[in-house]
Amino acid sequence: MSDDTGDQRPENDGQRFDRLPATSDERVVAGRPTREEVVGWWEQRYGLPPETWDGHTFWEKGNGKIWAFAADLVSPNPVEGLGLRILRARQEHWKPSTNAVQRFCGAASKNVVLLDEDEAETFARGDDQELERWEGDWGYVVAAHEFEGAVEPIGVGLYLHGELRSTVPKGRQEDLS
Amino acid sequence: MNPLERYAPLVDDEEAFFEACDRPLPSVVRVNGIKTTVERARSALDAGDVGYEATDWHPGILKLDERGPGTTWPYFHGWLHGQEEVSALPALALDPQPGEVIWDACAAPGSKTTQLADLMDDTGTLIGNDNNLGRLSALRHNAERLGVSNLVVTNQDARNYSLKPFGEDTDDPEAIDAFDRALVDAPCSCEGTIRKNPDALDRWTMNHVHSVAGIQKGILRRAVQATREGGTVVYSTCTFAPEENEAVLDHVLGEEDCQMVEWDAPDGFETALGVTEWDGDEYDPSVELAHRVYPHHNDTGGFFCAKLEVTA
Structure with a gap:
């Protein structure tokens, strides 16, 4: 020091x-x-x-x-x-x-955007998507889906102007469809 | 000549041995207990129509019917990690406890390291070292994907590993002066990976076996020196060569304060005893307590695993 x-x-x-x-x-x-x-x-x-x-x-x-x-x-x-x-x-x-x-963030209770199956796959691919229904904060949110009986976080989304941008790093992106 | 033929006199069933070495290995995953449970992971594979079969000896080590695990949700979530079945042995032999200080001398790319973290319930201090800076990024990537938070990554030559960065011999309350346990999963001639890498033996030479054995002795000696009295050191390789296995143990038993200890392989997992004579040399009789795994025993890769206790 x-x-x-x-x-x-x-x-x-x-x-x-x-x-x-x-x-x-x-x-x-x-x-x-x-x-x-x-x-x-x-x-x-x-x-x-x-x-x-x-x-x-x-x-x-x-x-x-x-x-x-x-x-x-x-x-x-x-x-x-x-x-x-x-x-x-x-x-x-x-x-x-x-x-x-x-x-x-399985324990998170705020700013968690719950995605359906297609939306979750889009997010995991690293693609951005329109998501008009979100009424929480703008900025960095937890993208999650229902999986094996619980809400399982997928990654970090950036929510701005009705769009959910995926920030899943390139090395982690997968086509799971 | 096929280098594997030198081991024919050691195996119980020569024909089965060579046949097994020619077969490809199944794709195997380990369930990551840091992010999920065996039950949830298996349920997710069932729901995704991914066929698998649990191994006879471990409910969280699964043989997949076909593809690799990469394109499934449980893999994306870090619930699964691709790891060869037999390479799950050394972490079980080491038996790290939550809260301990553990050293993984040759950690990259991290399959065994992340298994150690899981066995420690992701608590305590797990020091994953590798001398190859390029391979460290794979170790870090795998550990982060699996949600490991008890791992310290270092880049040193394990043969003269220094604890100075950890405050050795200072009065800092967080200083680490010795490890509770150490895993030496040593670089080796990799003969046992022939089923995964068909070209594993293309560059095999006796000179390489002898030179890598020198490195193995150096790393294992340092592991014994840096582990506290009563602590555990596990030595493993993926080779059949006694020069890199029992001979290394024999050397370190003679030079450092340690002894071989008995360790039972998991129920349902077949192994052979360590050899005490090879190529005109005799080894310390206690090296018989080591485990040799031949590919035809459990339909895995070849492996060697020994457990030692530090005595001073």
Whole structure:
């Protein structure tokens, strides 16, 4: 960690993992989200209970890439990967990752767009589609479908102007029809 | 000459052995308990008209009738992972517990690593290392697709693996000074993958066997050194060569503080004992406790798996 001299706060070093501060009182690195903000964002935006994250520590690597790790480690840490990348912060609209939504958003209760079979297949292919019926928030939503007796998240959609855009990464897109 | 012929004296049924080596392998998937249950995954395959048969020895390891699993909803959701049946053995032998610190020395592309994460209920610290940076991206992709959140990915030479990045010998409360268990699924001559890769033996040479054995000894020694007293180390390969299997164990038993321990293969999974004599060499008699898996035993690829306990 570089020495914090004078009033200048240290900047984010994108090459390593740094544990997020618990609250803004503990924030040292400029612009770094806090654990409180991350937990609160998932709750406010998707209705995820805060206890979802009780077992996880949060880390930043790169510019605003936030990772959830199931234990704790010394910080900072130069390893190549740490847990699951859950969201992109340091931008106006935080964006959840497909893998985090699939893993954790079965418990989501807000901004979940429930798709029928054809719509789910369109989404999984990575295609955008008109979806006039949605009356929830615009922005990043959880796309899900009824599957094996539960609501199963498929990925992250971007809802704007009556259209649901699929953000399923190229390597994960599949034609399931 | 077919290199596999050197193992004819070791197998119980030579004809069945060579016949099995010529047959292609079935497509097999493992159910990922981090994202679903065996029951839900099997129900989803049934609903999607994907034919499968559970293996005799594990309800969550399924042989598919035809195609690969890629174009099905349960695969898309990360409920399934393509993994060769026999390669599920070492994680079961290691028996990692939730909350432990586990090292997977040669982790990419991550089938066994993600199985370890599942057995740990995605808790504790699972350190997946590989010396090949290119293969690490496959490890990360597979782990993220399966929803694994207890994995630390590192890129070091496993033979002199350093715990310094984990705060070794510091007073940091999160420092890791030793592993509870370690898996060494070593790079090898891959003879046992002949059913999956028909050209696996095209570049086989005795020189390669000897040089890769040197690497295997180095990695296994480091795994024993870095694991706490009383901890477990599992050594596995997908080759039949005793030079890469029992001889490696014999070397490490002589150089490091460890002993072979008995481990029963799952009920319904047939294996043979480790060999104690080969090509004029004699090995420590305890290497007999290792398991050799020949392709005709369970209609799988070939495999070798041994369990050790660290004694100091």
